[in-house]
Structure formats: structure tokens, C-alpha cells
Amino acid sequence: MADSIDKRLDVCGVCCPLPIIRLGESIAALKPGQTLEILGNDPVFEASVRDFCHANGHTILAVRPLDHRCIAVLIRVRA
Amino acid sequence: MPPADGPSAAPHPPANARRKGTILLVSGELDKALVAFEVAAGFQAMGMDISMWFVLYGANCLLKPRALLSPGKWWRRLGAGPGRVPETDVGLQHLVRGLNPSGAAHLPLSQLNFGGIGPWAIRRIMRAKGMAPLEDLIHRARDLGVRFTICQICVDAMAFAVPDDLIVPAEVKGVSTYYLEVAAADYNVAF
Numbered sequence: 001m002a003d004s005i006d007k008r009l010d011v012c013g014v015c016c017p018l019p020i021i022r023l024g025e026s027i028a029a030l031k032p033g034q035t036l037e038i039l040g041n042d043p044v045f046e047a048s049v050r051d052f053c054h055a056n057g058h059t060i061l062a063v064r065p066l067d068h069r070c071i072a073v074l075i076r077v078r079a
Numbered sequence: 080m081p082p083a084d085g086p087s088a089a090p091h092p093p094a095n096a097r098r099k100g101t102i103l104l105v106s107g108e109l110d111k112a113l114v115a116f117e118v119a120a121g122f123q124a125m126g127m128d129i130s131m132w133f134v135l136y137g138a139n140c141l142l143k144p145r146a147l148l149s150p151g152k153w154w155r156r157l158g159a160g161p162g163r164v165p166e167t168d169v170g171l172q173h174l175v176r177g178l179n180p181s182g183a184a185h186l187p188l189s190q191l192n193f194g195g196i197g198p199w200a201i202r203r204i205m206r207a208k209g210m211a212p213l214e215d216l217i218h219r220a221r222d223l224g225v226r227f228t229i230c231q232i233c234v235d236a237m238a239f240a241v242p243d244d245l246i247v248p249a250e251v252k253g254v255s256t257y258y259l260e261v262a263a264a265d266y267n268v269a270f
Contacts, residue, residue: 015210021120
């Protein structure tokens with residue numbers, strides 16, 4: 001799984017709306033079909049990423065809770 | 080309206096049909112400016128094209144930071160540039176410019192201001208919580224592609240020099256342009 005991730009983004013420590021702003025910037029630099037893993041700990045982080053992907057047609061492949069309220073979300077960029 | 084192609088129920092419109100929104104900022108208060116820019120930057124990142132309009136004190140957050148007693152506020156000619164009509168200037172505009180808070184770092188709060196202690200406290204809390212300060216949000220909004228427009232009458236009356244007085248580029252337009260943008264947008268809000 002790990003070797004299929006094209007980009008990793010860590011937005012731990014910042015809160016809404018910065019995670020989706022940085023997610024949008026990172027996804028814009030990726031090609032369709034590539035994958036990005038974003039790591040965050042904002043209380044509304046998972047919902048923000050889900051809403052972003054829903055609004056823009058990206059696919060959420062996996063959601064992994066980590067330590068210290070951190071959550072890792074794996075996204076496939078819309079084809 | 081452009082013709083819809085494909086199933087219109089799709090939650091994400093094609094990239095060439097991004098939704099549009101306008102945000103009108105009238106208030107020169109830190110709390111309202113923060114909300115306006117958080118919504119603007121957040122919506123733009125979500126995929127909506129946001130156009131921000133600034134009237135009256137709303138433009139204060141876009142000005143270069145100048146403290147109340149800084150010479151740049153009091154000992155300077157009234158600004159020149161697009162939207163200005165210098166021949167109708169009056170001396171009172173110097174007083175308005177001098178007293179008007181200049182820059183995101185000098186905005187008061189609408190409540191709990193306590194002579195500037197409130198904004199200081201809010202900034203400290205925001206920093207501890209990982210929230211972006213207003214100056215940062217303004218630059219992020221600009222980088223994301225949010226467009227900024229200042230009302231021409233306000234530019235003239237408040238004697239703003241565009242772009243020299245501003246921290247980000249902005250256009251100077253009138254209410255007819257605002258109307259066209261509002262009529263074409265799905266989301267219009269004023270703070």
C-alpha cells in the first residue's frame with residue numbers, strides 16, 4: 001500500500017480552513033489517478049476532507065486513525 | 080447559462096463550470112473580516128470561484144499596516160490612482176485617513192475590543208489553536224485565485240491609492256459590475 005502513494009501531506013496542527021486549502025493546492029499539482037495521503041488532527045479534519053472529495057469528485061481509498069487524534073486519509077485524484 | 084452536459088445530478092460540476100460566489104465586506108472589524116476571508120479561502124479551495132468586494136471600512140484589511148500615529152498616515156498626500164478624482168478632494172479626507180485603522184493588524188473587534196486588548200487576545204488564542212491570522216488568510220485567498228475589488232466611490236472618498244496602499248492587487252469597480260457578478264453567482268453574502 002505504502003509504495004502506491006504519490007504524495008504525502010501533513011497538516012497536523014493547523015485548523016479549518018487551512019487543511020482543505022493545502023489539500024487543494026497539493027491535489028492541483030497531481031495528475032488524475034494519482035494518490036495522496038493527507039495527515040491531520042483538526043477536530044473537523046476528516047469531515048473537511050470527505051466534503052472536499054465529495055465536492056470535487058476525488059475518491060477516498062482509506063481512512064486510518066493514528067495517535068494523538070491524527071487521522072490519515074488516502075485519496076485518489078479524480079480521473 | 081451554459082448547457083449542462085452529462086448527468087446534472089453529479090455533485091461535482093466539470094472543471095469548466097465552476098460555481099461562483101461573491102462576498103461583500105463592509106465592516107472594518109476583525110471578527111467579520113476573519114469570517115469573510117475564511118469563507119472566501121475555504122470556498123475557493125473547495126472549488127467555487129469567489130470574488131470579494133470591499134466597501135467603506137471593509138477595505139481597511141487590505142491596506143498596508145500603519146499605526147495610528149505613524150507619519151505615513153498623517154503626513155502624506157492623498158493617494159492617486161484608478162478611481163480617484165483629486166480635484167474634488169477636501170481636507171477632511173486627511174482626518175478620515177488618519178483616524179481610519181490601516182491594515183489587518185490594526186482592526187478592532189466588534190465586541191470585547193477593550194481598546195485593542197481584545198484583538199491581541201484573539202490573535203494569541205488563534206495562534207495557539209493553529210488558526211491562520213487574517214494577514215495570512217488574505218495572502219492565501221489571493222494565491223488561491225480569489226479576486227478582490229474595491230468600490231470606486233470608497234476609493235475616492237477614503238483617498239486610497241490603488242495599488243500602492245494595498246497589500247494585494249485589487250480592481251476598482253462600481254455597482255454595475257457587482258450586479259453582474261451577483262446575478263451570475265450561486266452564493267452571495269455580505270459581512
